[in-house]
Amino acid sequence: MAKWTPTHEAPEPLEGPVVATITGGTILWFVLFLVQVPFYGWFDDRDATWWVWTCLAGAGLGLIGIWYVRKRDAAIKRDAALKAAAAESDRV
Secondary structure: HHOOOOOOOOOOOOOOOOHHHHHHHHHHHHHHHHHHHHEEEEHHOOOOOOHHHHHHHHHHHHHHHHHHHHHHHHHOOOOOOOOHEEEEHOOO
16 A cells, blocks of 8 residues: 555645636536426436436535535635734734
């Protein structure tokens, strides 16, 4: 097992427009659900209705994801503001 242990530190995680990315993905899942609903009978004939319900589940989980990343983003900004205020008070 030791030979598979990495010898370097892990890189910093990439930060980007996380809220926008999750929102876009959620919208995409919901649009895919809406596009497939008119063809539900076709999916049902082929025992493939899981495609429709997978899209709905993706949209539902995306809503949870949007809630989570918005809270996470607010906590990161709040922590940065607290650190900046602490640094400012230490400087004075």
